[in-house]
Amino acid sequence: MSRKAKDRLHHIHARAGIRQDGLGSALGPELRAIWDIADDAETGRVREIVLLRLNRVLTQFADPLLPEIVWTAYNLGVDPAEPGGGMVGRLKGMVGHGRVPVSERTCTRRFYRFLDSVKKSLDGEQEAITDEDLGVASRWLTGNARPGPAIPEPAAAPDELSAAIRGLRAPVPPVLRMFLDGRVLGPADGAGGPLLAGLGPRGDWFCVFTGERLLAEYRAATGAGWSRTGRWSGRDVVRVAAGRIRPTGVLVNPSPVRGSGIDAALPLPPEEIARLALDR
Known part of the structure; x- marks a missing residue:
């Protein structure tokens, strides 16, 4: 048998x-x-x-x-x-x-x-x-989503990173390390990777979030119709962004309202992504 x-x-x-x-x-x-x-x-x-x-x-x-x-x-x-x-x-x-x-x-x-x-x-x-x-x-x-970690991540981890991001005038090593070592989630493409957002003259970006609540609030406020979401490590997102032919940045916790909420977001432009990819 x-x-x-x-x-x-x-x-x-x-x-x-x-x-x-x-x-x-x-x-x-x-x-x-x-x-x-x-x-x-x-x-x-x-x-x-x-x-x-x-x-x-x-x-x-x-x-x-x-x-x-x-x-x-x-x-x-x-x-x-x-x-x-x-x-x-x-x-x-x-x-x-x-x-x-x-x-x-x-x-x-x-x-x-x-x-x-x-x-x-x-x-x-x-x-x-x-x-x-x-x-x-x-x-x-x-959701066509792959199983996440067997052990749920502590609920405090996303809030800790969100709090660390608030008020930053430039990315600092401890916060970047938290991002690289932590887990983020966001809209996913057909292959299960981060979904690319083309922002015209502002270039190409991956938008990711440090917690379910932030993602849900963004989706509710913007009416985004993503067919699927994914969860990755910060390092994975950096690797994918750095591997693209076109320069690509990563925006962590984007605000759903244009022109506001920038204090709670962490923008990692292509040049920062290239540096992180070499330093990981």
């Missing part, structure tokens, strides 16, 4: 990944039994359980690039309008867009190392999945 279930794991990342039609059938009865998926479960519930089972294995890895590789392979956080390339196409696109600083071959090798761990996990006891777990997975799938 376990051997047949392990063989079926290869069907999950094929074609449209966890978004494929008939995902339950692709798993087969043996894998469904091990993962406690009812034979008549709706597709949405199947996807939720599969996502949770995979994520529980993924959290055992310390490799910082692996979540990007794994969820791209399974088609989560990837533009669902382009599922036709399969896993190979998705990984190739990820590398081509500079989302990871390694080759496609390295990505594939790391993915199959992860898959070997998933196979081994089938031989052990499967931790029960709660209704709360399913609710979280449902939100990830609905």
Whole structure:
């Protein structure tokens, strides 16, 4: 039973990944039994359980690039309008867009190392999945968002950084370090990276926020219709901005009202991004 279930794991990342039609059938009865998926479960519930089972294995890895590789392979956080390339196409696109600083071959090798761990996990006891777990997975799938850190970040961390930003006349090393080491969130593009905002003569910028409340207030005030949001480390945002051909800055906690609230924002122009990218 376990051997047949392990063989079926290869069907999950094929074609449209966890978004494929008939995902339950692709798993087969043996894998469904091990993962406690009812034979008549709706597709949405199947996807939720599969996502949770995979994520529980993924959290055992310390490799910082692996979540990007794994969820791209399974088609989560990837533009669902382009599922036709399969896993190979998705990984190739990820590398081509500079989302990871390694080759496609390295990505594939790391993915199959992860898959070997998933196979081994089938031989052990499967931790029960709660209704709360399913609710979280449902939100990830609905928002096409990848699972965040296994341990929630302290609520005080975003407020601390926001407070440190207020009143700055120029970026100072301690605040920049907080930004680089912390987590930010903002509108995401189809590949799951920060969404670019072209500001005409003021150049290209990534706009990110240090907390959910600030993002929600901005969205409510501006009526921004972003289809998805993402969460990244400050270093990741700097890396993506520095890797673009056109000079790109990062605006932390932009004000929703033009001409006001600049004291609460941290602008990092392209020249500062270039310096941070070299110093990270």
